[in-house]
Amino acid sequence: MHISPVLWEFLVKWLNNSALFPREASTIAPYADALYFFLLTITMVGLVLVGVLVFGFSIRYRQSRSPEATQVEGSTLLEATWTIIPLALFLIVFVWGALLYFRIYNPPTNAMNIYIVGKQWMWKAEHPGGQHEINALHVPIGRPVQLTMISQDVFHSFSIPDFRVKREVIPGRYSTEWFEATTPGTYHIFCTQYCGTNHSAMIGTVTAMTPDDYAKWTQESTSGMSLAQNGERLFASMGCNACHSGSAAARGPNLAGVYGSKLQLTSGSEVLVNDAYLRDAILNPSEHVTAGFAPIMPTYQGQISEDGLVDLVEYIKNLQTNYRVQQTLTTLQSNQAAPTTPGVVKP
């Protein structure tokens, strides 16, 4: 028999390129696939069991062979059997799934952080070193990467199937996901939450690179200003340093070293200062007044873009001493604008 060469080539290409399972390109992928195969197995067993029962009984008790039906009430023993065995299997699946969930959603503490801002219909990646990417993400292999993500408009969802990770990107709230890529290559980024007209165009590529290549890429694609430096400029131009000057008589709390600490609020509650808290405190200051300070800070809702907030958060995060704030203050007073860098998207 003769097979058309075009068809043959097509089949070979298909079998090589997209088998029935996606590539395993992260440390999580084998764990996710293990549970998937377990689930496939119990589905197959269940299906075969139901098939054997239905077809077996249908053949054995078809009317031509079994003209008389024997009435049976039921059987408590059998009912118990098919209650307990599925229940036990489902509970195993529950525990296994929960363990996997915590593995996927609890980032290791040494993960490097990259910010993702989603908007209709593109992904912006902002590296702390000042590399900005659109619909692309470069990451090193062998190193945990945490994504801190936020949406500027509607719900999006950041999915990398080959890494088996996905999380909703929510307006007004940071969400995180992490992965550790294992194989260099390029992989799909999909927005999986329906987000309007060009939902299916909100895709991109994640490029996993060896540490050497990654270092080279980092060097070549920096915009010249790190996120913290952008944040510093914003900090000055919004006039934040007027109150948060770090001096003893300042009207706003000292921000140096505040990140990661526990803060006492006037409402009496104690909060952990993390990315989300900093963002909220800038947008809704009246609800986050540090104990001992007056609620005089105005809201910055609608005045700073999500990218700008990322810059500010990154700046405050890295603020170890008040030296930078004082310097900024001097710069502001000396009327010298910070140098602009070509190619940087102004917040």
Next chain:
Amino acid sequence: MSATSSTIVNLPDQRTARLPKRNYINNEDGLLSWLFTGDHKRIAILYLISITFFFFVGGAFAGLIRLELLTPQPDLVASDTYNKFFSMHGIIMVFLFLVPSVPATLGNFLMPIMLGARDLAFPKVNLLSWYLYWLGGLVILGAMVMGGVDTGWTFTTPLSTHYLNTHVVTAAMGVFILGFSSIFTGLNFIVTIHRMRAPGMTWFRMPLFVWSHYAASILMVLGTPVLAITLVLVALERLVGIGVFDPTKGGDPLLFQHLFWFYSHPAVYIMILPGMGVISEVISTFSRKRVFGYTAVAFSSVAIALFGFFVWAHHMFIMGVSNYSALVFSLLTMLVAVPSAIKIFNWAFTLQKGSITFETPMMYAFGFLGLFTIGGMTGVFLGALGMDIHLTETYFIVAHFHFVMVGGMLMAFLAGIHFWWPKMTGRMYPESLSKLAAVTTFIGFNLTFLPQFILGYLGMPRRYHAYPPEFQVLNVLSTAGATVLGVGYMLPLLYLGWSLKYGAIAGNNPWQATGLEWQIQSPPLTENFVEIPVIDYEAYDYEWLAHKTANEVTTVG
């Protein structure tokens, strides 16, 4: 009666059967007699015609979606148009077909007869429910004609409230009105089951069809108001910007999802439970054997209804809900899977020691068993927290709920329509042609949706107008399957229509089933029973039926 004993039931000679002179169809003439009827059977027929119309409208959209996805490029229609296609497909299929499908047609027709009553408790409310159905349906069709809506059937905020300029409020209004139609049906069923049972019809003598409708009715009455509230909030947010779902005004966009799924997860059980009732009747009848573990099947319906209310957040595992609440919802999801497994095994064991024949309803029921098992098990995939992360929002979930809703519910609906067609119309459908349709549907369905499981695990997201070229082969298979499926659904429409005039006369009880509805003439009288029957036997009592037939033969002979 002993627990085990033998029964032989032979099909009656249909050649001698005659259509009864007076029945609910010819009792009154003229269109108005139908439009102003209070007869539950006539309303059921009105509903049947209506949902069939909407099914084919929704099906046309499904066809267009599959046609667009034949190629990776977005080349058939524009993205906005494609988004409107899947939104309309979802809204029409869920709210205008699946939710009312079995309850409003078969349920309406059979519930009072099965209970030995002359009508539902509130016949006028029943008719009002049909008018509201059409009002809601027309509003949705209006939204479609004016330019459509592209929110998806989920109306997710803030997309639906702030970022779309299509007819969101109109469509939401349509669904809001449909909600009342659904509540009225549920309310009517609950009251009828409590108050209108014939003497001797105790709770545990009721057919399982009634039990499953009872469970579904509770869900309709308790769940639908939450959907109505949610849609009103969406409309208010759009029109006056009250900010309940708007983070910049202190609202929470996730709240919408909580409210929406609080209805829409139980809604899945509203859709599937009545179908399960049909399957119990069909499998029992064609194996001439009582349903194995009657009480287990009855209580598993109630358990599904109960647990069904406490699993909604499993739609939100990746949305940043607290890890611990995710744990609780995952555990409850595993628990709700158990009653479905119990039902499957009870149906399988109903066949044991039966005397089985393979008429069309039975073929559809077998299709249901296989497809629902796959649909249910893949639900366990999605209920497992870590697995859900990779699978949710992909074609895996599309395949999963189509296996449950189309493979499960639609198979059950078609099983029921064929099974009770002789009762509803007095005529038989053509047997071999309908078997062909059942097999075509089964093959077409699997060809359409099995590739989508693979696509989903590969990572293809749902609601994508364009997709990477490596997914094309599986999408072509799926579209080919949809074509076969389309043929499978057109066939019944044609031959059932044909059978209305040319079908063989059915007679009272062509299947020799035990149900009360089979002991009266087909089609039934408007008042169902000349005398309210006294029930002194359990459901699925084939011995009683055998004796009854024997007695009749002796008296007549």
